Amino acid sequence: MTLLRIDDVYQSYEAEQVLQGVSFDMQQGDVDVLMGPSGSGKSTMLRCINRLTEVDSGDIWLGDTHVTAPETDVNELRQDVGMVFQDFNLFAHLTALENITLGLKRVKGIHAEQAREQARDHLDQVGLGNQTDAYPAELSGGQKQRVGIARALAMEPKLMLFDEPTSALDPELVGDVVSVMEALAAGGMTMLVVSHEMGFARSAADDIHFLDNGQVVESGPPEQLFEQPEQDRTAEFLSGLQADGPQ
Amino acid sequence: MSTEESSAVDDVGIAAGVSVERPWALLVLAGFWGWLGSRWINDFLLPDSIAVSSERSFVPVDPVAAAAETLGSVAASLGPVGAPIDVLASLVGFVAGSLPHLPALARGAWLTLLLTVAGIGFGFVLAVPLSVGRVYGGRWLRWLSLLYTELIRGTPLLAQLFVLYFGLPLTQVIRELPGVGAGPIPAQAFWVAVVGFTLNSAAYQAEYIRSALESVDAGQLTAARAVGLSRSEGIRYVVLPQGLRYAIPGWSNELIYLIKYSSLAAFITVQELFFRAEAIANDTFRYTELFLLVALFYLALVLSASVVMEWVEERSSVPGVGGRQ
Numbered sequence: 001m002t003l004l005r006i007d008d009v010y011q012s013y014e015a016e017q018v019l020q021g022v023s024f025d026m027q028q029g030d031v032d033v034l035m036g037p038s039g040s041g042k043s044t045m046l047r048c049i050n051r052l053t054e055v056d057s058g059d060i061w062l063g064d065t066h067v068t069a070p071e072t073d074v075n076e077l078r079q080d081v082g083m084v085f086q087d088f089n090l091f092a093h094l095t096a097l098e099n100i101t102l103g104l105k106r107v108k109g110i111h112a113e114q115a116r117e118q119a120r121d122h123l124d125q126v127g128l129g130n131q132t133d134a135y136p137a138e139l140s141g142g143q144k145q146r147v148g149i150a151r152a153l154a155m156e157p158k159l160m161l162f163d164e165p166t167s168a169l170d171p172e173l174v175g176d177v178v179s180v181m182e183a184l185a186a187g188g189m190t191m192l193v194v195s196h197e198m199g200f201a202r203s204a205a206d207d208i209h210f211l212d213n214g215q216v217v218e219s220g221p222p223e224q225l226f227e228q229p230e231q232d233r234t235a236e237f238l239s240g241l242q243a244d245g246p247q
Numbered sequence: 248m249s250t251e252e253s254s255a256v257d258d259v260g261i262a263a264g265v266s267v268e269r270p271w272a273l274l275v276l277a278g279f280w281g282w283l284g285s286r287w288i289n290d291f292l293l294p295d296s297i298a299v300s301s302e303r304s305f306v307p308v309d310p311v312a313a314a315a316e317t318l319g320s321v322a323a324s325l326g327p328v329g330a331p332i333d334v335l336a337s338l339v340g341f342v343a344g345s346l347p348h349l350p351a352l353a354r355g356a357w358l359t360l361l362l363t364v365a366g367i368g369f370g371f372v373l374a375v376p377l378s379v380g381r382v383y384g385g386r387w388l389r390w391l392s393l394l395y396t397e398l399i400r401g402t403p404l405l406a407q408l409f410v411l412y413f414g415l416p417l418t419q420v421i422r423e424l425p426g427v428g429a430g431p432i433p434a435q436a437f438w439v440a441v442v443g444f445t446l447n448s449a450a451y452q453a454e455y456i457r458s459a460l461e462s463v464d465a466g467q468l469t470a471a472r473a474v475g476l477s478r479s480e481g482i483r484y485v486v487l488p489q490g491l492r493y494a495i496p497g498w499s500n501e502l503i504y505l506i507k508y509s510s511l512a513a514f515i516t517v518q519e520l521f522f523r524a525e526a527i528a529n530d531t532f533r534y535t536e537l538f539l540l541v542a543l544f545y546l547a548l549v550l551s552a553s554v555v556m557e558w559v560e561e562r563s564s565v566p567g568v569g570g571r572q
Binding site: 050052074075076078079081082083085087089090091092093102103106107135136137138151152155 | 464466467469470471472473474475476477480484485488489492565566567568
């Protein structure tokens with residue numbers, strides 16, 4: 001079943017064209033990775049899917065929901081689309097547990113005690129069951145990002161968006177976050193990930209979409225894109241990536 | 248435990264207690280408030296049969312005055328060597344001269360306290376929507392909020408009070424309200440002053456809160472929206488709790504200003520602290536002593552406010568947000 005359909009999406013910021021006709025589909029349970037040089041529109045593409053950014057033209061469908069239709073209730077849509085940020089964006093004044101219960105209580109209307117219980121389960125799931133009362137300032141980057149993932153998961157989304165989830169982490173902390181993501185992928189979660197983490201792409205990705213100048217240059221499974229890219233631009237970018245390590 | 252956990256522990260701020268830093272100041276303030284509180288209870292609440300007369304100080308004046316006189320003559324008899332005793336004598340003399348006026352000043356301090364608390368409290372209620380409108384509002388809301396703030400901050404508080412008291416029918420309206428001026432409820436001038444201080448303080452508080460809101464990372468609201476909170480929910484549950492914590496130090500300044508600016512209410516006949524001091528000075532011609540005395544009152548009030556606000560800042564802070572780290 002097609003869960004996400006992106007159809008000819010254009011988006012511009014002031015005079016600059018960011019997305020220029022992006023199209024791709026994701027099946028339920030797929031894990032897709034968006035790669036491309038900075039400024040290629042990867043993050044903007046993600047933000048269009050939960051309407052943090054509005055498209056200029058084109059359509060996005062999430063299951064039966066016409067995401068880009070003006071009458072779509074964005075707050076309802078966003079419960080179906082979890083998002084994980086490069087800079088974590090944990091609510092700084094709330095504990096790890098409260099970061100998760102806020103949405104459960106205020107958006108889903110779940111009773112406080114039950115919300116805390118669910119939040120504890122989700123923190124356990126990302127290996128932070130012992131950090132429920134820690135404030136973000138007391139957590140390492142890797143721990144913050146795992147709270148960020150738990151916060152998004154707790155809303156029980158149909159699709160998870162990851163916007164460079166490991167780019168702000170010290171190299172030795174990347175592994176914890178990647179293994180949480182891999183476990184999530186193995187569990188059948190549909191995930192769209194902006195990342196240059198080759199290891200994750202190889203182990204978990206069904207398809208990689210290579211973006212450049214706001215267009216999908218090439219799509220395909222990781223082995224195909226990494227070993228035998230059809231486009232020179234893809235080959236050039238990926239060889240740079242493999243030589244220099246993650247950007 | 249991995250290295251990430253141990254490094255995270257280092258970031259936990261050491262909670263600095265307020266109370267241990269200035270024990271002397273706290274002791275003096277405790278004495279001041281103990282006396283002031285007893286005075287208010289005695290003057291306002293206790294029945295006349297058991298209360299000390301509201302015109303008389305708790306400490307009898309005569310023995311203190313006598314002590315001052317004795318010290319003075321001892322100092323005079325010692326000649327130049329007696330200079331330190333002479334200083335002591337004038338200090339005791341100052342206390343003796345002040346004692347008869349303390350009950351009236353205590354009653355004035357009551358109104359000063361009410362004016363300040365009401366002004367800052369009601370002002371805060373106005374300031375939060377003003378600052379939110381300024382930062383997150385549409386074009387019109389931003390413009391209106393800015394207009395209000397600049398209008399209030401750009402004109403003298405005294406002029407604002409005069410306009411409210413003399414220029415507008417506000418005084419008449421308040422005078423007609425049931426209960427105003429009856430028994431312990433202050434007369435209309437006090438209420439006009441409360442309105443004035445509220446409107447004025449709101450503008451200043453809004454500026455402090457606005458800059459604090461702007462210092463909250465934009466990613467916080469984005470994350471709130473991504474979870475599914477509406478914009479106003481995100482502001483209420485995520486941005487404001489952080490922004491208000493950041494605002495506390497600046498906001499404390501406004502509280503301290505307002506304690507002193509509340510003396511301007513004297514000019515529209517509110518019998519607060521400064522009004523009382525000036526009235527007594529005009530009667531006794533002891534201007535220096537009275538204004539020195541009233542300055543000490545204000546100093547005690549301001550110090551109390553900063554101690555309270557330090558405590559609030561410390562108590563409301565969480566690791567990473569607010570407090571002095």
